[in-house]
Amino acid sequence: MSKNKLKIKKKNASNLKAQIRNYWWLFLLPVVAAFIIGFVWPFFQGIYLSFCKFKTTSDATLIGFSNYSRALADQSFVHSFWYSALFAITSLVFINIPAFAVAYVLTQDIKGSNIFRTVFFMPNLIGGIVLGYIWSMIFDGILSHYNTSILLNSTYGFWGLIILICWQQIGYMMIIYIAGLQAIPTDMLEAAEIDGANKWQSLFKVIIPNVMPSITICMFLSITNGFKLFDQNLALTGGQPFIMNPDGSTVKTTEMLALNIYNTFYTSNAASRGTAQAKAVIFFILVATLGLVQLKFTREKEVQQ
Amino acid sequence: MKKQQKSKTILTVVLSIISVIYVLPVVAVVLNSFKLNTYVKTHTFAIPTGEMWAGFSNFIKGMTFGNYPFVKSASYSLLITVVSTALILLFTSMAAWFIARVDDIVSRAVYYLCVFSMVVPFQMVMFTLSKTADNLHLNTPWTIPVVYLGFGAGLAIFMFVGFVKSIPLEIEEAAAIDGAGPVKTFFQVVLPMMKPTMISVGILEIMWVWNDYLLPYLVLDRTKYMTIPIHIQFLKGSYGTVDLGATMALILLSIIPVIIFYLLCQKHIIKGVAAGAVKG
Numbered sequence: 001m002s003k004n005k006l007k008i009k010k011k012n013a014s015n016l017k018a019q020i021r022n023y024w025w026l027f028l029l030p031v032v033a034a035f036i037i038g039f040v041w042p043f044f045q046g047i048y049l050s051f052c053k054f055k056t057t058s059d060a061t062l063i064g065f066s067n068y069s070r071a072l073a074d075q076s077f078v079h080s081f082w083y084s085a086l087f088a089i090t091s092l093v094f095i096n097i098p099a100f101a102v103a104y105v106l107t108q109d110i111k112g113s114n115i116f117r118t119v120f121f122m123p124n125l126i127g128g129i130v131l132g133y134i135w136s137m138i139f140d141g142i143l144s145h146y147n148t149s150i151l152l153n154s155t156y157g158f159w160g161l162i163i164l165i166c167w168q169q170i171g172y173m174m175i176i177y178i179a180g181l182q183a184i185p186t187d188m189l190e191a192a193e194i195d196g197a198n199k200w201q202s203l204f205k206v207i208i209p210n211v212m213p214s215i216t217i218c219m220f221l222s223i224t225n226g227f228k229l230f231d232q233n234l235a236l237t238g239g240q241p242f243i244m245n246p247d248g249s250t251v252k253t254t255e256m257l258a259l260n261i262y263n264t265f266y267t268s269n270a271a272s273r274g275t276a277q278a279k280a281v282i283f284f285i286l287v288a289t290l291g292l293v294q295l296k297f298t299r300e301k302e303v304q305q
Numbered sequence: 306m307k308k309q310q311k312s313k314t315i316l317t318v319v320l321s322i323i324s325v326i327y328v329l330p331v332v333a334v335v336l337n338s339f340k341l342n343t344y345v346k347t348h349t350f351a352i353p354t355g356e357m358w359a360g361f362s363n364f365i366k367g368m369t370f371g372n373y374p375f376v377k378s379a380s381y382s383l384l385i386t387v388v389s390t391a392l393i394l395l396f397t398s399m400a401a402w403f404i405a406r407v408d409d410i411v412s413r414a415v416y417y418l419c420v421f422s423m424v425v426p427f428q429m430v431m432f433t434l435s436k437t438a439d440n441l442h443l444n445t446p447w448t449i450p451v452v453y454l455g456f457g458a459g460l461a462i463f464m465f466v467g468f469v470k471s472i473p474l475e476i477e478e479a480a481a482i483d484g485a486g487p488v489k490t491f492f493q494v495v496l497p498m499m500k501p502t503m504i505s506v507g508i509l510e511i512m513w514v515w516n517d518y519l520l521p522y523l524v525l526d527r528t529k530y531m532t533i534p535i536h537i538q539f540l541k542g543s544y545g546t547v548d549l550g551a552t553m554a555l556i557l558l559s560i561i562p563v564i565i566f567y568l569l570c571q572k573h574i575i576k577g578v579a580a581g582a583v584k585g
Binding site: 022035036037041042112115117119120133138140228261262265273280281283284290291295 | 317320345349404411418424436437452454455477478486487491517518538552553560564567575579
């Protein structure tokens with residue numbers, strides 16, 4: 001190959017970046033176009049509409065912050081916030097402790113651990129609506145013998161949803177914990193054993209500190225999933241039972257944040273859509289803050305490794 | 306040593322019992338889908354024998370339950386899931402390569418917007434998104450994949466960019482020296498290398514789209530098109546006249562393909578889900 005030709009081809013290679021850029025309309029444009037339709041435009045329009053009075057997207061007039069003050073004054077919204085928070089924290093405990101315990105046992109070279117893993121993860125593949133109806137059949141099958149129903153008692157509704165979410169998510173968190181546990185160097189555990197540490201000592205002094213990154217991820221995931229829960233909530237109780245306030249407003253006792261926003265948008269009158277959009281923005285700020293903090297934690301973990 | 310062996314056997318027994326309890330809800334679905342409606346609530350955990358036995362009548366009834374053929378909602382679910390996943394895999398992998406290699410101000414902006422979109426809950430955009438989709442006639446099963454591509458781009462771009470950054474640039478440069486243009490380089494060199502990430506992203510998208518309820522419920526023209534979750538919610542949503550036996554038959558029909566899919570690609574599914582754990 002002549003020197004000249006080689007030079008040209010080398011130039012070609014260094015020009016790879018410029019060459020790819022020429023094809024922006026093929027590589028980048030389809031996703032960007034869909035992304036604008038499916039996310040960017042609805043997102044910014046949503047923020048704008050939260051400051052407007054509107055029934056449809058075309059008849060909006062700016063009214064400042066009054067949607068927000070109305071949202072925060074709405075008892076059902078405040079109730080759904082505390083209900084979701086209580087749910088998120090309770091589910092965090094009841095999902096993560098069993099998930100870690102099962103993951104720990106399954107990494108101990110147990111017979112049939114693959115089968116157990118398969119079984120525990122299985123509910124994850126079933127969609128939220130279907131899950132809700134499966135469990136509502138089961139709970140009502142039990143409660144009907146006591147002449148009651150999951151729709152009649154908010155305590156049953158709360159714990160019913162906790163049981164459902166544990167059934168669905170213990171297997172998911174278990175997978176993350178197993179990955180974390182398997183990444184612990186075996187010589188570290190062997191060293192602890194030689195130094196005379198018993199099982200409990202090596203669990204608390206060696207294993208748990210080493211899987212801290214997985215624990216962090218799982219805790220954030222359970223909290224955000226708890227706050228974002230919608231399908232399961234809708235299908236299991238749909239917010240029932242309802243309580244009438246003296247002032248005529250109703251509080252749906254088992255209604256979580258996402259369902260409250262949905263109901264404000266679509267089942268109340270159309271005049272409350274501005275309030276609904278303001279609630280959605282507040283909800284977004286809450287979930288995004290949790291998500292971004294989590295992302296930061298995960299990034300830091302990547303840097304360390 | 307012997308003591309350890311014994312405690313492991315005990316653990317296996319305990320785990321086996323928990324596993325049996327774990328599959329009971331699915332067993333209950335199977336039992337009740339063969340049970341006459343009147344017995345579902347009173348004898349939920351009984352094996353359907355004698356007068357409780359409904360044969361396949363629940364399944365036959367379920368096929369046209371709610372005046373909407375179940376075959377139709379199942380076909381729409383399948384169509385939307387396959388087309389959306391294919392669109393997402395093709396276009397986001399191309400865009401991710403562009404973003405990772407060009408790395409200029411525009412592609413960085415797109416990347417960070419995508420990462421940002423991952424933490425935005427659907428309720429934030431649901432009203433405006435469904436109106437936008439309506440205006441652009443994206444409200445049919447054939448066009449809704451565009452909405453999925455847009456709203457689901459975030460996680461896919463995030464995962465693909467992460468992968469592309471880990472492949473050495475030399476391989477692509479060698480292809481360029483051999484005279485391949487960007488299109489050829491991508492499809493013949495980069496795309497085959499992306500296969501593991503493709504599988505992970507594909508599984509996450511399939512699980513998301515197949516089970517998704519609210520997005521298609523709000524976007525699709527509900528009088529004409531239903532997916533499986535919408536159909537099941539529609540049946541139960543109309544309180545009072547619910548035929549629980551037929552509903553359970555439909556639920557069973559809708560989870561059978563999922564469980565078969567799971568048993569066939571279990572390893573990939575578990576790996577994919579663990580890889581996507583950043584989003585949750």
